[in-house]
Amino acid sequence: QVQLEESGGGLVQAGGSLRLSCVASGRGFNNYAMGWFRQTPGKAREYLASIKGIFPIIEYADSVKGRFTISRDKSDNNKNLLYLQMDTLQPEDTAVYYCTASLTVDSLRRAQCDYWGQGTQVTVSS
Numbered sequence: 043q044v045q046l047e048e049s050g051g052g053l054v055q056a057g058g059s060l061r062l063s064c065v066a067s068g069r070g071f072n073n074y075a076m077g078w079f080r081q082t083p084g085k086a087r088e089y090l091a092s093i094k095g096i097f098p099i100i101e102y103a104d105s106v107k108g109r110f111t112i113s114r115d116k117s118d119n120n121k122n123l124l125y126l127q128m129d130t131l132q133p134e135d136t137a138v139y140y141c142t143a144s145l146t147v148d149s150l151r152r153a154q155c156d157y158w159g160q161g162t163q164v165t166v167s168s
Contacts, residue, residue, distance in 0.1 A: 044068035044157055046141045051162030058166070059129045064141030064159055066122040074156070075147045076114060078126045080137035081161075087140065091126065092147050101147065131166045139164050 050062040066076065077092035091102045091112040100112060109130045115123040124141055141159040144150035 044071075046143060046157050046159035048139065048141045048159045048162040051139060051164045053165045053167065054131055056132055056166055056168050058131050059127070060131065060164060062126040062128065062139055062141075062162060062164075064124040064126075066124065066141070066143060066157075071122040071143060072116060074122075074143040074145060075150045076122065076124045076141070076143045077147075077150045077155075078110075078112065078124075079140045079142060079153065080135075080164075081140065082137045087153050088137075089151050089153065090139075092150050093124070094147050099147070101151070128164070131164075133166045133168045135164065136166050137164060138162065 045067050048064045054060050075092050075094035078090040079087040081087045089103050090106050093100050093112050093114050111127040113125045138161040140161045142155040143157045144155040
C-alpha cells in the first residue's frame with residue numbers, strides 16, 4: 043500500500059524556519075518525482091518544488107526560490123524521505139503543505155499527481 047505522510051508543520055514567527063518531512067512508503071517510489079504544494083482556503087493548490095532522479099533534477103517555484111530547499115533521502119529501500127527546509131518564513135507562507143508523488147515532473151507541476159499526503163499546517167505569525 044502506498045502512503046505519503048507529512049510532519050513538521052507548526053507555528054513560527056516571521057523570519058523563522060521550519061523543516062517539513064514526508065515519509066513515502068510502498069514500492070516503486072525511487073522512479074517517482076516527488077514534490078511539495080501548499081494550499082490556503084479558497085485557493086488552488088500552489089506548486090512549490092520538485093525533485094527527481096538519482097542525480098536529482100530540482101525545480102522551485104519563483105515564490106519560494108532562495109528561501110525553500112527540497113531534498114530527498116532514499117537510503118532506506120522501503121521508504122523515501124522527502125524534506126522541505128523553509129527559511130525566512132513570512133505570514134503569506136501560512137498554508138496547508140502537501141507532499142506529493144508523480145511519475146513525471148511535468149504532471150506533478152500541474153498537480154496531476156498519483157499520490158498526495160494528508161497535509162500539515164504551517165502558520166507564520168507577524
